[in-house]
Amino acid sequence: MAEGSSNLRTPLILGDKKPKQVSDDICGILDRKPTRMWYIAFLASLLVLGIGTAATVYQVMTGIGTWGLNKTVGWAFDITNFVFWIGIGHAGTLISAILFLFRQKWRTSVNRAAEAMTIIAVMCAAIFPLIHMGRPWLAFWALPYPNMRGPLWVNFRSPLVWDIFAISTYFIISAVFWYVGLIPDLATIRDRAKPGMRKKIMAFFSFGWNGSYRTWVRYEVVYLLLAALATPLVVSVHTIVSMDFATSVIPGWHTTIFPPYFVAGAVFSGFAMVLMLMLIARKVMALEDYFTMTHVDAMCKIILVTGSVVGLAYLTEFVTAAYSGSVYEQFVFMNRAFGPYAWAYWIMVSCNVISPQMMWFKKVRSNLYFVFILTIIVNIGMWFERFVIIVSSLHRDYLPSSWADYTPTIIELLTLAGTFGLFFTLFLLFCRFLPVIAMGEVKGVLSYGRSKKARVFVAQANEPMGVTPVLEGEKA
Amino acid sequence: MAEYGHHTEEPTVYGLIAEFDDSDNLLHAAEAAYKAGYRTMDAYSPLPIHGLSEAIGFKKTYVSLITLIGGITGAATGFGMQYFASVIHYDYDIGGKPFNSWPSFMPITFELAILFGAFAALGSMLALNGLPRHHHPVFNAKRFERASSDGFFLCIESEDLQYDTEATKKFLEEQGPVEVSEVLDD
Numbered sequence: 001m002a003e004g005s006s007n008l009r010t011p012l013i014l015g016d017k018k019p020k021q022v023s024d025d026i027c028g029i030l031d032r033k034p035t036r037m038w039y040i041a042f043l044a045s046l047l048v049l050g051i052g053t054a055a056t057v058y059q060v061m062t063g064i065g066t067w068g069l070n071k072t073v074g075w076a077f078d079i080t081n082f083v084f085w086i087g088i089g090h091a092g093t094l095i096s097a098i099l100f101l102f103r104q105k106w107r108t109s110v111n112r113a114a115e116a117m118t119i120i121a122v123m124c125a126a127i128f129p130l131i132h133m134g135r136p137w138l139a140f141w142a143l144p145y146p147n148m149r150g151p152l153w154v155n156f157r158s159p160l161v162w163d164i165f166a167i168s169t170y171f172i173i174s175a176v177f178w179y180v181g182l183i184p185d186l187a188t189i190r191d192r193a194k195p196g197m198r199k200k201i202m203a204f205f206s207f208g209w210n211g212s213y214r215t216w217v218r219y220e221v222v223y224l225l226l227a228a229l230a231t232p233l234v235v236s237v238h239t240i241v242s243m244d245f246a247t248s249v250i251p252g253w254h255t256t257i258f259p260p261y262f263v264a265g266a267v268f269s270g271f272a273m274v275l276m277l278m279l280i281a282r283k284v285m286a287l288e289d290y291f292t293m294t295h296v297d298a299m300c301k302i303i304l305v306t307g308s309v310v311g312l313a314y315l316t317e318f319v320t321a322a323y324s325g326s327v328y329e330q331f332v333f334m335n336r337a338f339g340p341y342a343w344a345y346w347i348m349v350s351c352n353v354i355s356p357q358m359m360w361f362k363k364v365r366s367n368l369y370f371v372f373i374l375t376i377i378v379n380i381g382m383w384f385e386r387f388v389i390i391v392s393s394l395h396r397d398y399l400p401s402s403w404a405d406y407t408p409t410i411i412e413l414l415t416l417a418g419t420f421g422l423f424f425t426l427f428l429l430f431c432r433f434l435p436v437i438a439m440g441e442v443k444g445v446l447s448y449g450r451s452k453k454a455r456v457f458v459a460q461a462n463e464p465m466g467v468t469p470v471l472e473g474e475k476a
Numbered sequence: 477m478a479e480y481g482h483h484t485e486e487p488t489v490y491g492l493i494a495e496f497d498d499s500d501n502l503l504h505a506a507e508a509a510y511k512a513g514y515r516t517m518d519a520y521s522p523l524p525i526h527g528l529s530e531a532i533g534f535k536k537t538y539v540s541l542i543t544l545i546g547g548i549t550g551a552a553t554g555f556g557m558q559y560f561a562s563v564i565h566y567d568y569d570i571g572g573k574p575f576n577s578w579p580s581f582m583p584i585t586f587e588l589a590i591l592f593g594a595f596a597a598l599g600s601m602l603a604l605n606g607l608p609r610h611h612h613p614v615f616n617a618k619r620f621e622r623a624s625s626d627g628f629f630l631c632i633e634s635e636d637l638q639y640d641t642e643a644t645k646k647f648l649e650e651q652g653p654v655e656v657s658e659v660l661d662d
Binding site: 020 | 520524539571580584594597600602604605607608615620624
C-alpha cells in the first residue's frame with residue numbers, strides 16, 4: 001500500500017515536468033530581458049537606497065546627536081531595526097537547515113530565495129550597530145586582536161561581544177550554505193550559456209562542477225553537515241541577541257523568557273517576509289508551478305504556530321510581572337499597555353496576536369491577496385514588538401526625575417527606509433542574475449506524489465467531477 | 477615517432493561514455509558495469525542518485541570526520557583565546573567576576589566551533605572533490621552539457637584494467653544508452 005498511499009499526496013511541483021523543463025523554466029528567466037516591472041522596482045529601490053545612504057553619510061559626519069536619543073532612552077530606533085532585520089534573516093536558515101533536517105521536501109522551492117534573503121537581511125542589520133558606534137571606522141576595536149595598547153582585550157563577559165561573534169559567524173555560515181547550494185545550479189547555467197562573458201563567469205564560480213557521483217556524495221554529506229551546524233547556530237544567534245537585553249537589570253528586559261520568545265518572533269517575522277517575497281516573485285516570474293498553494297499553505301501554518309507562540313509569550317510576560325512581586329516589573333508592563341506608548345503596544349498586539357489567528361481558516365490561507373496583506377501586517381507588528389520592548393522599558397526609569405520620551409528624527413526614519421532600499425535592490429539583483437529556485441533540488445522532488453500510477457490518478461482526480469477512480473491493481 | 481616516448485600527435489583516449497535518458501537506466505548500467513568487473517569509472521548526473529555510490533563501490537567519505545575535527549579545533553581556539561586574554565594576558569577585575577568566568581565564555585566557544593566546523597566541511601568537500609578544476613577531460617564528451625540539466629552519463633575510463641575499446645563499447649551499448657562515444661584526453 002506504500003505505493004498507493006503516495007497517491008493521496010499533492011505533487012510539490014505542478015505541470016508534470018521533466019528535469020529539462022525545470023532547467024529551461026528557471027534559467028529562462030535569466031535569459032530573458034528584464035521586464036519593465038523589474039526596472040521600475042529596481043530604480044525605486046535604488047532611489048530609496050540612495051536617500052538612506054545620504055542620511056547615513058550625514059549622521060556619520062555629524063554624529064549620532066542627529067538621532068532622537070536622550071540620556072534615559074539611550075537605545076531606540078537603530079537597535080529596533082537591527083533586531084528586526086536579524087529576525088527576518090532567521091526564516092531563511094530555518095527553511096534551508098531545519099526543514100531540511102525534518103525532511104520537509106516542500107522547502108526545495110523556497111530555500112534558495114530564503115537563503116538569499118537571510119544574507120541580505122543580515123547585511124541590513126549589520127549597518128545599525130556600525131552607525132551606532134559613532135565612529136564606524138573604528139569598528140575593528142570591537143574585535144579581539146593582539147594590539148599595541150598594552151595588554152588590552154575586549155570584555156568576553158559582555159553579550160555585545162558575543163553578538164559580534166554570533167552575527168559574523170551567522171553571516172559567514174549563511175553565505176557558505178547558500179553558495180554550496182548554488183554550485184550545481186551555476187554549472188547548469190554555465191552549460192546552457194553561449195560562449196562569452198556569462199559562460200566564463202559561471203564557469204569560474206561553479207568551480208568546474210561536473211556532476212560526478214563522487215562529488216555528489218560528498219556534496220550531500222556537506223549539505224547535511226552544514227544544515228546540522230546551522231540549526232543550533234540560528235537558535236544561538238537570536239538567543240544571544242536577546243541576551244543583549246536579558247542580561248541587563250532593566251525591568252521588562254531582565255527575564256529568562258527572552259531567548260525562546262525572540263527566536264519564535266524571528267521565525268514568525270522571517271517567514272512572513274519570505275512568503276511576501278515569494279508571492280511577488282511567483283507572480284512576476286511566472287513560477288506558479290514551482291511555488292504552489294501547497295507551499296503557501298505550509299508557510300501560513302508555520303506563521304500561525306510561531307505567531308501563537310509569540311502571543312503566548314506576551315501573555316507570559318504579564319503573568320510573570322504580576323506574580324513577581326516587583327513593583328518596577330509590574331509598572332513596566334502596565335505602562336507598556338496603557339502608558340504613553342500604548343498605541344505602539346496595541347499595534348503590536350493586533351498585528352502579531354490577532355491577525356495571524358485568521359490563518360486557522362483554509363479560506364484565508366488559500367486567498368493569496370489576503371495572505372499577502374497578512375504578511376505585511378505581521379512584519380509591521382514585529383517591528384513594533386522590538387520598538388515596544390526597547391523604548392517602553394527604557395523611557396520610565398527607576399528614578400522618576402529622569403523619565404523621558406523618545407521620538408525618532410527624520411534621519412533615523414530615512415536610515416530605516418534606506419535599509420529597505422538596500423534589501424530590495426539586492427534581492428532584485430539576485431532574482432535577475434541567479435536562479436531563484438534550486439534547480440538541482442527541485443529535480444529531486446519532481447516525482448513526489450507522482451508514482452507512475454499516481455500520475456494517471458492525479459490527472460483523473462483533477463477532472464471536474466472529482467470522483468476518485470480506483471485503478472486496476474491499485475488494491476494490491 | 478611514437479616509439480620514442482609520448483610525443484605522439486594523436487590525442488589519447490580518456491574513456492568511453494554512455495548517455496542515458498533517466499536515472500534508473502544509469503543506475504542499472506552502473507550496477508551491471510561493476511558486476512562485469514569494471515572499477516575505474518564515473519557517473520555524471522544533474523542530481524544526486526541514491527544507490528549509485530553503492531552500485532559503483534564508493535563507500536566512505538571523510539568529510540564528516542574532518543568537520544568534527546574542525547569543530548573541536550574551533551571550540552578549543554575560542555575557549556583558549558578567551559582564557560588567555562581574560563586570565564593570563566589581561567587579568568582585569570570586571571564587576572568582581574572571576575578571571576576564568578567560563579560560563580560567559582561559552583557563547584563565543586560555541587560560535588567558533590560552528591564557524592571552524594563549517595569551514596572544514598566546505599574545504600574538505602572541495603579538496604576531496606578536487607575542485608576548483610576547470611579542465612576535466614569529461615567536458616570534451618559529446619552532449620556533456622546535458623549532464624547538468626537532464627543527461628545521465630556513465631564513463632568507463634581507459635585506465636581501467638579491463639578496458640578494451642571494442643568490448644567495453646559493446647558492453648555499454650547493451651545497457652540501453654541513448655548514445656555511446658569516445659572521450660578524448662586533452
